[in-house]
Amino acid sequence: MLIAILVAxxxxxxxxxxxxxxxxxxxxxxxxxxxxxxxxxxxxxxAVRGFPNRFDTTFTDLVLADxxxxxxWQAPFFQVFRLSYKPNHxxxxxxxxxxxxxxxxxxxxxxxxxxxxxxxxxxxxxxxNRANLVADTLQIAQRGHDATTMxxxxxxxxxxxxxxxxxxxxxAADDLAPSSRFRTLVQSDGLPRTLSAFSADxxxxxxxxxxxxxxxxxxxxxxxIDVKLAEAKWGDLxxxxxxxxxxxxxxxxxxxxxxxxRNWREMxxxxxxxxxxxxxxxxxxxxxxxxxxxxxxxxxxxDIPLDFRRDLVFLGPVPIGAAPLLRLR
Numbered sequence: 001m002l003i004a005i006l007v008a009x010x011x012x013x014x015x016x017x018x019x020x021x022x023x024x025x026x027x028x029x030x031x032x033x034x035x036x037x038x039x040x041x042x043x044x045x046x047a048v049r050g051f052p053n054r055f056d057t058t059f060t061d062l063v064l065a066d067x068x069x070x071x072x073w074q075a076p077f078f079q080v081f082r083l084s085y086k087p088n089h090x091x092x093x094x095x096x097x098x099x100x101x102x103x104x105x106x107x108x109x110x111x112x113x114x115x116x117x118x119x120x121x122x123x124x125x126x127x128x129n130r131a132n133l134v135a136d137t138l139q140i141a142q143r144g145h146d147a148t149t150m151x152x153x154x155x156x157x158x159x160x161x162x163x164x165x166x167x168x169x170x171x172a173a174d175d176l177a178p179s180s181r182f183r184t185l186v187q188s189d190g191l192p193r194t195l196s197a198f199s200a201d202x203x204x205x206x207x208x209x210x211x212x213x214x215x216x217x218x219x220x221x222x223x224x225i226d227v228k229l230a231e232a233k234w235g236d237l238x239x240x241x242x243x244x245x246x247x248x249x250x251x252x253x254x255x256x257x258x259x260x261x262r263n264w265r266e267m268x269x270x271x272x273x274x275x276x277x278x279x280x281x282x283x284x285x286x287x288x289x290x291x292x293x294x295x296x297x298x299x300x301x302x303d304i305p306l307d308f309r310r311d312l313v314f315l316g317p318v319p320i321g322a323a324p325l326l327r328l329r
Contacts, residue, residue, distance in 0.1 A: 108143065155169075238263070
């Protein structure tokens with residue numbers, strides 16, 4: 001029995017050594033492939049530990065930048081933990097401080113904890129099956145400005161049973177506090193510092209599954225969005241959305257969203273203050289919305305459908321603006 005135990009332990013140790021070298025080689029090859037494509041893809045150290053049951057990989061001084069999309073990420077470290085006997089289950093851990101650059105700006109992220117659990121399909125190109133992310137005391141600051149903060153962020157994604165590229169997505173932020181710059185911009189005097197609710201529950205169908213190619217090549221594009229409920233509550237202001245949109249190859253939506261807004265006039269004034277819409281357009285919109293709200297019996301609350309067609313957004317038969325292009329860069 002002792003000999004059998006020793007042999008089994010030796011075989012397992014050998015498996016872990018071979019496996020850890022394979023994991024390290026796979027990561028190194030992936031970074032080499034990105035650099036060959038013109039990326040900035042660097043780290044100062046790549047270490048694999050976790051014997052005997054895990055492959056715990058730590059990247060130090062990590063930098064990833066895709067010149068094609070203009071997205072970049074920089075972190076002092078990043079950890080990926082995988083069970084040696086269940087390699088399709090991954091735990092990711094982010095540092096307290098990191099930098100994300102988009103085509104338009106740069107953002108500093110800080111958190112007390114940020115980690116995710118991700119399960120992929122076995123023997124696939126890391127095709128996403130489900131994932132959960134939790135971040136505590138999260139702060140997101142645009143470079144040169146103060147931060148938008150929240151005490152916690154929860155996000156979950158799960159591919160629907162029997163579907164290849166249909167995902168259920170849930171998102172919730174606790175005690176979301178807009179930055180003082182945003183509050184000043186929208187003239188939010190009298191509103192509390194934090195929102196009492198900020199959440200979304202939706203299903204999104206993509207043109208292909210989310211897998212490793214979403215990082216290496218291009219992002220899967222949405223083809224259908226079913227908003228079960230998205231809502232935000234900020235003091236006496238309440239906004240909720242529900243509905244379904246189909247999206248063509250160009251990112252143009254078609255369908256209907258039902259919008260419910262409480263104290264909508266204040267929201268309209270905030271949009272004008274933020275220069276999201278012009279004062280003239282806001283006046284025209286307010287005239288029509290006044291009539292609709294009055295017919296519904298509550299002048300402070302709107303419950304209206306918005307139709308998306310012909311690249312426009314319609315309120316009844318009246319176009320009120322251009323429809324947004326829903327494409328992921």
